[in-house]
Amino acid sequence: MWNFETDPEFQQKLDWIERFVRSEIEPLDYLFPKDETYNTGNPALMAIMTPLKAAVQAQGLWACHLPPSMGGGGWGQLKLALMNELLGRSFFAPTIFGTAAPDTGNAEILAHFGTPAQQARYLKPLMAGEIVSCFSMTEPQGGADPKVFTCRAEPTAEGWVLRGEKWFASNARWAEFLIVMAVTDTSAAIHHGATMFIVPTHTPGVEFVRNTGMAFEHPEHGAHAYLRFNDVQLTRDNLLGEAGAAFKIAQTRLGGGRVHHAMRTVGLARRAFDAICERAQSRYTQGSRLADKQLVQDTIAELWMQLEQFRLLVLQTAWKIDRHNDYKLVRGDIAAVKVLSERVMVEMASKAIHLHGALGVSNEMLFGEWLLWGHALGLADGPSEVHKLMLAKQLLRAQSPNAGIFPSQHIPSGAALGAAKYAAALRLPGHRRGWVTPAV
Numbered sequence: 001m002w003n004f005e006t007d008p009e010f011q012q013k014l015d016w017i018e019r020f021v022r023s024e025i026e027p028l029d030y031l032f033p034k035d036e037t038y039n040t041g042n043p044a045l046m047a048i049m050t051p052l053k054a055a056v057q058a059q060g061l062w063a064c065h066l067p068p069s070m071g072g073g074g075w076g077q078l079k080l081a082l083m084n085e086l087l088g089r090s091f092f093a094p095t096i097f098g099t100a101a102p103d104t105g106n107a108e109i110l111a112h113f114g115t116p117a118q119q120a121r122y123l124k125p126l127m128a129g130e131i132v133s134c135f136s137m138t139e140p141q142g143g144a145d146p147k148v149f150t151c152r153a154e155p156t157a158e159g160w161v162l163r164g165e166k167w168f169a170s171n172a173r174w175a176e177f178l179i180v181m182a183v184t185d186t187s188a189a190i191h192h193g194a195t196m197f198i199v200p201t202h203t204p205g206v207e208f209v210r211n212t213g214m215a216f217e218h219p220e221h222g223a224h225a226y227l228r229f230n231d232v233q234l235t236r237d238n239l240l241g242e243a244g245a246a247f248k249i250a251q252t253r254l255g256g257g258r259v260h261h262a263m264r265t266v267g268l269a270r271r272a273f274d275a276i277c278e279r280a281q282s283r284y285t286q287g288s289r290l291a292d293k294q295l296v297q298d299t300i301a302e303l304w305m306q307l308e309q310f311r312l313l314v315l316q317t318a319w320k321i322d323r324h325n326d327y328k329l330v331r332g333d334i335a336a337v338k339v340l341s342e343r344v345m346v347e348m349a350s351k352a353i354h355l356h357g358a359l360g361v362s363n364e365m366l367f368g369e370w371l372l373w374g375h376a377l378g379l380a381d382g383p384s385e386v387h388k389l390m391l392a393k394q395l396l397r398a399q400s401p402n403a404g405i406f407p408s409q410h411i412p413s414g415a416a417l418g419a420a421k422y423a424a425a426l427r428l429p430g431h432r433r434g435w436v437t438p439a440v
């Protein structure tokens with residue numbers, strides 16, 4: 001059964017979300033740097049966001065990624081995709097709807113692997129939006145290849161002592177706690193020798209070397225911490241899940257995180273597309289509007305096709321997750337939408353910049369931020385190359401080599417098989433390819 005329609009009751013919720021995001025939340029994009037959305041210590045922003053969060057909760061739309069048992073709506077991934085593409089229009093909307101990364105993924109692993117005491121201390125306030133959290137895996141010497149990780153938690157009589165460095169730990173400066181992956185067993189392969197720890201940010205020995213920012217950001221706005229752990233003492237209370245299970249735990253959060261980024265990217269890319277169309281309709285140059293010029297029309301048609309292809313793949317991936325209820329079975333699809341998120345966002349933001357002329361590259365538009373974000377989408381949660389490799393390997397595993405010396409699409413070989421199958425009909429006159437074998 002194929003159906004591309006939204007049921008009217010759910011459409012009403014989507015309509016409310018769209019109106020709310022556009023009128024109440026998008027203004028924040030022009031007022032605050034985007035990573036401030038995680039800064040629970042910003043009084044002006046909190047004065048705006050707290051009542052907005054309450055309005056979302058009153059609509060029953062808070063934390064819509066979670067099942068009802070965890071306080072969410074239990075909508076499933078397909079409906080979540082339709083919601084997230086509206087929330088993706090603004091960097092502030094996911095926080096106001098209780099669905100912001102990396103807190104969503106961190107909540108997921110705390111729910112799966114946390115002890116009741118850890119859930120009471122960290123998960124409950126996290127899901128209520130009272131605190132933010134940080135996931136810290138990447139190290140300065142490399143993120144795409146965990147085999148180069150050296151941050152080490154050495155066993156002691158009381159637990160472990162954590163030493164080493166982490167890099168690009170998003171929101172650590174505002175986080176109540178860090179989820180840190182550390183090597184605990186150097187004799188095992190990293191996939192079995194690393195362990196996850198919950199480290200409250202103010203634990204003695206946690207050093208912020210600096211808060212790195214994105215290009216063009218004021219150094220004080222950096223939200224991606226360079227961290228150093230100087231003999232941080234950890235006990236069993238800090239252990240998340242089992243020792244040696246860090247990769248299994250990380251996979252639990254990354255599948256969902258990647259596909260949710262893709263859902264939101266549909267929304268931000270559409271906002272850029274709308275800006276492109278508005279510009280084309282408004283700007284008059286060399287005798288006509290941009291909208292009247294065929295080269296611009298070509299650009300707009302191409303961008304729309306890219307965006308809609310991407311959106312359909314995101315929706316199908318979400319549908320498959322609901323259907324199979326197992327991220328492992330949808331890994332290839334998730335990899336594909338992850339790679340496309342970068343491509344579509346970079347392309348859309350680049351064209352938005354270009355069609356706005358000098359204004360487009362200026363600091364008076366959001367496009368530069370969106371372009372950089374597009375590139376970030378190709379790195380965060382693993383570079384596009386790694387995801388393409390995974391997808392290609394999966395696709396190739398499903399295909400066997402050709403049985404004989406010639407490929408299965410070889411005309412003479414195919415004609416021989418076809419001739420055997422339809423020998424009687426081929427004795428009748430009729431135009432055909434010249435490869436039918438003498439036996440016919």
Ligand SMILES: Cc1cc2nc3c(=O)[nH]c(=O)nc-3n(C[C@H](O)[C@H](O)[C@H](O)COP(=O)(O)OP(=O)(O)OC[C@H]3O[C@@H](n4cnc5c(N)ncnc54)[C@H](O)[C@@H]3O)c2cc1C
Pocket residue numbers: 102134135136137138139140141142143144145167168169170171224376377379380381382383384385386389
């Ligand atoms: C905005 C943002 C937020 C982030 N937040 C976090 C966070 O909260 N926590 C965290 O732990 N990390 C975070 N990261 C880090 C992210 O996970 C890493 O950037 C990513 O894993 C890549 O690691 P790297 O930056 O060290 O690049 P490298 O591993 O050095 O890779 C550099 C480049 O090498 C190429 N490459 C890598 N592997 C291959 C391959 N097999 N074949 C061909 N080319 C390849 C790719 O072009 C890749 O981009 C964040 C990154 C960004 C951009």
